Amino acid sequence: MIVPTIRGEGVRLRGFAQRDVDDLLAGYGDPAVRRFLPPLPVPFTRAQAESYVSDVAPGMFTHGGGLYAIADPATDRLLGGVGLDKVVPNRGQAELGYWVGPWARGHGVATAAVRALTEHSFHTGMERIELLTHRENVPSQRVALANGFRPEGLRRGVLPNRDGGRDDLLAYARLAGDEPGPVTRLLPDLPGGELTDGVVTLRPLVPGDVDFYTELHSLADVVATTVPPVAPSREEMRRRCDWAQSHWLAGDRADLIIVDTATGTPAGEIGLYYQEARTGQAMIGYSMMPAWRGRGYPTRAAQLVSLWAFAETGIARLIAGALPTNLGSQRVLEKAGFKREAYLRSRLPGNDGRRNDDVQFALLAEDLLRDGARLDG
Structure with missing residues (x-):
């Protein structure tokens, strides 16, 4: 024919x-x-x-x-x-x-x-x-x-x-009656493929990060803040890395590696979880390798993600939580401009069937404009 x-x-x-x-x-x-x-x-x-x-x-x-x-x-x-x-x-x-x-x-x-x-x-x-x-x-x-x-x-x-x-x-x-495209995405690509303030650089999580990601999420103190607090398998971490870009395109989460800009060394990770698109609310979470703690990197990362989210997406409110005993994480959020809003009892699953309390913080776009960006670590 x-x-x-x-x-x-x-x-x-x-x-x-x-x-x-x-x-x-x-x-x-x-x-x-x-x-x-x-x-x-x-x-x-x-x-x-x-x-x-x-x-x-x-x-x-x-x-x-x-x-x-x-x-x-x-x-x-x-x-x-x-x-x-x-x-x-x-x-x-x-x-x-x-x-x-x-x-x-x-x-x-x-x-x-x-x-x-x-x-x-x-x-x-x-x-x-x-x-x-x-x-x-x-x-x-x-x-x-x-x-x-x-x-x-x-x-x-x-x-x-x-x-x-x-x-x-x-x-x-x-x-046949749909618009020809492109489909509007909830989470667009990063401008230039990354975010940086000259000290830290954030880039998307990719399949090649599986070794680093597995090591980071196997640390005892990182596992303790995982929901639930169970060390993931390498296969779970492989899927997380392999599927990260797909989740980003779907608009439900953006997983990023925190990189030391001067050396290009991965130092930690930060994620944005857009689980309430209807209300314009998303959550962030982060983890750092021990050797890179105490340098203010997660604060810088949280601010970079926040500035991008408020400028490039429909997100109007960011939330984050920390265990009551995790004072370091609470300081990170406060330095990034987040305000403490609530103490939620037994919110998170813990070990041995116990439940953990959660201290909740929130950041609005106007908070950044009013208080300015504090990147002193």
Whole structure:
């Protein structure tokens, strides 16, 4: 059959051809593509690539979906693939998927291709398009949000993996009547990718931080302030690091590493937890390595996060808590401008079935303006 050509911004969607076989092999051999496409055979052979081009891709169109080659409009070189699958005609619904070769990443190819196919599909009668992605696949989530796909939750065990288990996937969807995007995020990216006052630098938590993060959260005094106060496993810390950027995109939390600016050494962590978006209230929490305590770093970090939150998000009120015995943490909050507001009895779970009291502090935007920033540690 003749595959229609769809033109997008900087891309052209067309049918696959034999001239694409070498690039298809290279793309499907890329570790990043294989990681998030478990059904893909490993190794992916030339014979399979040729069959994909001649039979598999064209056959998708006979079932109401379609697989398109993403091509460079100037050279016609294959950049990736995008398609619709799992079409339910009586519901006007389908699932969209895509991949981009490593030679074409970082240039907006996926965003442009998804936008072009999505708009084409709506114009030809589709009413709802879903996009499913692994939580670790942050670039895919960014593509979804950029194209107006709204997060709809988690699909548990929806995709068989290569280990014999099943993977959970995040679900995004866009309806024909939805705005084309981008979706407004509750927690935007940091300006320039980090926050700094010249003494400390805050950068997002990433998968490579797992060793540092595990060590920090295994310290006895850090565990004592964890809710519940139980030392996490390394696997839990790995998931926390792997999923941190996804949580940031979802707008429910922003996890940051506190870095000594002069040496680039990780010194601690601070998190912002946006659990009450409707009321504009978020919470912060922090931990420091023993060698970096007593230098005022958590105070500086708390102020940097607070200034960013009030300036760049809809957060109107920040709260934080400390155990009554944790006078050091209370001093950090007071120096960062937080005001003590309450003493909550038995608020937090403790060890051996006991409950711990919690001293609550809060910071408003006007507090920073009125009192000024005190960064004396």
